[in-house]
Amino acid sequence: MKNALIKTLQNLKTSIPIVIGVLMLLNILNPLVQKYYPKIFTGNYFFDPLLGAIGGTVSFGVPVASYVIGGELLKEGVSLLAVTAFMLSWSTVYFIMLPLEITYLGKRFAILRNSINFVTSIVIAILTILTLKFFT
Amino acid sequence: MIKKLEKIPGAVKFLSAMVTVYIVAGLINFEYILSISGNLGKNIIEIIPIILLAYIAVFIINLYVSPERIKRHLGHDSGLKGWAYASLGSIIFSGPPYVILPILGELKNHGMRYSFIAVFLNNRNVQPAFLPVMIYYFGLTFTVVVSVYILIFAILSGMIMGKLMSR
Numbered sequence: 001m002k003n004a005l006i007k008t009l010q011n012l013k014t015s016i017p018i019v020i021g022v023l024m025l026l027n028i029l030n031p032l033v034q035k036y037y038p039k040i041f042t043g044n045y046f047f048d049p050l051l052g053a054i055g056g057t058v059s060f061g062v063p064v065a066s067y068v069i070g071g072e073l074l075k076e077g078v079s080l081l082a083v084t085a086f087m088l089s090w091s092t093v094y095f096i097m098l099p100l101e102i103t104y105l106g107k108r109f110a111i112l113r114n115s116i117n118f119v120t121s122i123v124i125a126i127l128t129i130l131t132l133k134f135f136t
Numbered sequence: 137m138i139k140k141l142e143k144i145p146g147a148v149k150f151l152s153a154m155v156t157v158y159i160v161a162g163l164i165n166f167e168y169i170l171s172i173s174g175n176l177g178k179n180i181i182e183i184i185p186i187i188l189l190a191y192i193a194v195f196i197i198n199l200y201v202s203p204e205r206i207k208r209h210l211g212h213d214s215g216l217k218g219w220a221y222a223s224l225g226s227i228i229f230s231g232p233p234y235v236i237l238p239i240l241g242e243l244k245n246h247g248m249r250y251s252f253i254a255v256f257l258n259n260r261n262v263q264p265a266f267l268p269v270m271i272y273y274f275g276l277t278f279t280v281v282v283s284v285y286i287l288i289f290a291i292l293s294g295m296i297m298g299k300l301m302s303r
Contacts, residue, residue, distance in 0.1 A: 001199060003198075004195055004198035004199040005195065005198075007198050008191055008194050008195040008198055011191070011194060011238055011241070011242065012187075012191050012194075014145065014147045015147075015187065015191075015234070015238055016147075016187070017145075017147040017148050017150065017151035018147045018150060018151070018234075019183060019187060019234050020151055020154075020180060021147075021150045021151040021153070021154040022234065023176060023179050023180060023183065024151075024154040024155075024157075024158060024176060025154060025157075026179075027172045027173075027175055027176040027179065028157065028158065028161060028169075028172060031168075031171075031172060063260055063261050063263065067269045067270050067273055067274075068269070068273070070273065070274075071272075071273030071274070074273070074274075080274075080278075084282060087261065088261060088282075088286070091260040091261050092257065092258055092260055092261070094233050097233045097234070097237070099146075099147075099150050100233065100234060100237050101233070101237055103146070103147065103237075103241070104237045104238055104240065104241025104244070105237070105240065105241060105244060105253060108301065109250060109253070109254075109297070109301060112297060112300050112301070113254050113257065113293075113297055116254075116293045116296060116297065117257075117258060117293065120258075120289045120292075120293055123289070124282065124285045124286060124289055127285055128278070128281050128282045128285055131281050131285075132277065132278060132281060135277060135281075136277075
């Protein structure tokens, strides 16, 4: 029990500065990035998922927040393709959380996983829209 | 001096870098920093109990989950069951990355496969608690289609990660 407690406290000691640092980064960037969303997504079928994935990558939050933002963007005329890529990369590509992921899972794992997820968020968005077109 | 700096943990260096960014940004635009600091304080206060809860989970893992058990269910010899456990676990367990990452880091230290860690992190959009909101905004058909693709691609990218990490 003592060993488990020491191990946990050591882990917590590393985590707290990283979490506070990440929150500081998020708070300074988010107000600057969020206001450009409607300008970034123009409705272009080719670039929208790419831009959507980039937008989601530099943002951060619980997945449900991305659904709300995505839903609002959709209402403003942003394509579903872009919004889908945006929501997927929002919750699976941790660009801002990269220092935290590197701390716990290693640099190689974090970089590879985030790169793969960035690509798959675009691929899933395209496949989803194509499938929906097939059904409707 | 340089040796002393090298001894400082990476986490502290990162936090110090962010404090410096805030000081510099504050000198340039004090009002902006003032406007975001309220929200920052609120976020930190909100997150601390969640972090503590996460570390209670980490403590329980350290206390009860033996490396042998992890190796059996989510380790290199876990087979198809391991993929199922990783997928199911990620669907059931919802939480922000700063909660999930320490737990996964601990499970990795106990022998969890990189493939399964990737599956766990990739399935984050398929969580029962969040799906009603997605259905509300995008409809049932969209939610079902995108969820199926997420589950398929989570496993595919997990397999790719496993191959890449074993090199």
